[in-house]
Amino acid sequence: MRIGELAERAGTTAKTLRFYEEQGLLPPAERTPSGYRDYAPETAARIDFVHRGQAAGLTLAQIRQILDIRDGGAAPCEHVRDLLDARLAEIEQQIAQLTALRDTIAELRHDAAQPDPDSCSADQVCRYL
Amino acid sequence: MRIGELAERAGTTAKTLRFYEEQGLLPPAERTPSGYRDYAPETAARIDFVHRGQAAGLTLAQIRQILDIRDGGAAPCEHVRDLLDARLAEIEQQIAQLTALRDTIAELRHDAAQPDPDSCSADQVCRYL
């Protein structure tokens, strides 16, 4: 299978697949005599895994770690569990930060509900911020 | 006042102030005969405003828009209000996305609580993802 066909099947682009190969997410592809990349159909499952990892908020580098463990012959379950734990903690923190930011902005917005341009000195640029 | 002193007063770095000038957040500074930037003390208030804008989650480009309006002689109150509204909507959406992602990951993590490496086929790399 050539790169364009694989890309379409996996719902991505040829460009991205070459990038994945460069990043070590896909093993160097077999080549036809003329130099075209030639993929086994199973490669699509690997790309799907990459997409599942991305859907779980993992970076390509983290997904690569998992693949490396699997390619080394081991089951990556525990590493996956640790990554999920770490990601979960990060997300909780991001949510907390965004929630705090939302409250801050909501308050500023509330104060600016009836803007009174005359009460804003040029010095402070805008008294609602 | 030279750039280093202003940077310290405003809680930032000289490098950043040159960057702000380049980005149009600060007007081109006056120069001493020898070419050093020479700032009026009021410039610190402008930098403070930039910091308040950042604390509200605005980008430098958005902060610049506000400053441009003020520099044009108008009061930017209404624009600020619109920016705050837009930012608020973005943040709500980000929070919703992160919350959904958190739930997804929490479920995956739950399934991976007692990893069973033997049930993971190499094909799917990891059945918990």
Place this chain on the structure above:
DNA sequence: CTGGACCTTCCAGTGCAGGGGAAGGTCAAG
């Protein structure tokens, strides 16, 4: 008059996940 702290400009890189496009090779259909 020398050393060190400060300043200048300019170039380049960071992280993330690709995208754009040039220059050229290959393959199948008409």
Place this chain on the structure above:
DNA sequence: CTTGACCTTCCCCTGCACTGGAAGGTCCAG
């Protein structure tokens, strides 16, 4: 035998807000 779709490598660009470093100029104290 040509056309058009596909493939190859290569390098640069995106957004965001800086940060690092090189090469050189300036200022002040000792």
